[in-house]
Amino acid sequence: MEMKTLDTEFVEIHPRNSYLSPKELIAHRHKEFEVPSGGLKRTQNEGTASELEELKRAQDHLRAQLSVPRIERLGGRALATWNEEQQVAEVLRKDGKFENFGHSEQGKLYLEYYEALFLLELGRLQLEYYGLVVSIEQAYVLLLGELESEKYTNYLVYSALSRAGYIVVRHKPPEATPESVTKADCIWALLKKIVGNHLVPDRIKASPFYAVVDKQMEDNKELIISQKIKEPEDTEESINLQFDSKKRKANDEPIEEPESKKEKLSTSGRSLVDHLKTEFSYTKFEEVFEKFDIVQLERQDYATNEFTVSSLKITFDLHLHNEGYKKSSPNPPNFNVIILTSQEAFPTHDDISKIQNQYLHTAPLLVVSVSESKQIQAFLYFIS
Known part of the structure; x- marks a missing residue:
């Protein structure tokens, strides 16, 4: 092997012989070259001598970086x-x-x-x-x-997440089959139909659980509406109306007046509300009320005749390395990734609700925003 030392202190390999010694292989395998920083931004006019000198210096550094021999298998x-x-x-x-x-x-x-x-x-x-x-x-x-297209943005997110240690695969929407529908899906679909005037999807109606859940909800509704409140049995002792004819002495100890009006109106030191809470009807109502899941509605302008399609698109599914991912039979993903460009706004509550209504997500949503400077910010959305 014939070598010679250049002015830039880099080694040039002679093309007639491509064999290197083990020491030379290790040296070229881990060769590093650091480009000096450009420094502060220049404010002088174009075409000056200092600018031309700086451009020539940058070209020399780039030429030296590209001329470094690289050993690859x-x-x-x-x-x-x-x-x-x-x-x-x-x-x-x-x-x-x-x-x-x-x-x-x-x-x-x-x-x-x-x-x-x-x-x-x-x-x-x-x-x-x-x-x-x-x-x-x-x-x-x-x-x-x-x-310019979304391909470059998608690749930036894919590369960043892959280098961070995630397994990134193309998103596969859940299969719309009646067999994949659970009882919980039927219950939520019926609740959205009653509360929000949403249509029940066809795959929910085709499920064997739908008719059973629908009948159970109607039965529970009739039971709540037409239930008869059982009056508690009167267990109080009868009052003896026979009074003693003998005179009794007055109590010498003064009666302490309650400080607050609330205690003064109550003989046992409790308010009227506290007395009502001990009634049988209140206890029965409390037992029934605790069985309900309260659904808070932010807005009520949902479509009554059809589902509104969400403009958000799930691009990738994320899996963790330590959970035994298999491409042939993958587990449910840990996160669904939505990619936003710099011009797109973050999703609102309604946008998340539309995704939930369309059954597009299979995991918590990871919304990734790519700015104009190609900086990536990720925010996790949990749908409950």
């Missing part, structure tokens, strides 16, 4: 080709673990655009397009497109 990359028509990357050769990436169709593994670009950045994928190897810079244009 080409055999550790998977191979895929980009299908422009379907907008997916077809994996031709796998290398390493791919249990959290891609989806299978007819025995072939396909990667979404954000998965392919993420693996490209990690150096785990070699992407080809019409037989030519695609660089990372070309992949940004090929996979995300030249025009």
Whole structure:
């Protein structure tokens, strides 16, 4: 191997011999290059000598950074080709673990655009397009497109969450089958129909629990309306109206007057409300009232003839690594991700209610906002 030292103190490998010693492999494998910071913002006019000198210095640093020899294991990359028509990357050769990436169709593994670009950045994928190897810079244009779209925002969120340790997969809406409907779903659908004039979804009506729950609620309603309050039995002792004819001496001890009017009106030191709470009717009402779940309505302008479709869209599902995620039989996700651009406002109470009415969510909602400066903020919404 023939080497020579450049003025920039970097090593150039002679192309006639590509073999390196173990020491040289380790040195080039962990080669680091730090670009100096640009400093404060310049306020001078364009075209000055200081500006030209600064631009030349920045170009020299960039050229030196790109000229650093890099050692990579080409055999550790998977191979895929980009299908422009379907907008997916077809994996031709796998290398390493791919249990959290891609989806299978007819025995072939396909990667979404954000998965392919993420693996490209990690150096785990070699992407080809019409037989030519695609660089990372070309992949940004090929996979995300030249025009501004939601693809770039989705990829930023996907990359950030994946690097944070989450398993990020494409959102799969819950299957709309009558078998997946529970008794609780039927109860809530009937309550929304009575309280908010909402239509009951067809998949709820087709459930075998719907007719049973509907009849039980009607029976309970009739029981509450037409129930007869049983009067308590009179267990008080009879009053003896025979008075003693002998005169009794007056009590020498003075009677203490109660300080408050409330105590003065009560012979036992309790108010009138306290006496009413001991009545049988109040106790019966309290027992019935405790069985109800109070539903607070913020607004009452919901559609009476059809469901209003929410403009929010769930893009990703998040799973935790330590919960044994399996792509073939995945568990319910830990979070559903909604991605907002810088122009979109955060969801209101009505927007969350619409998502709940459409049964779009399968887990707590994680709303992620991407600002114009590409900063990401996430907020967790719990639907109760």
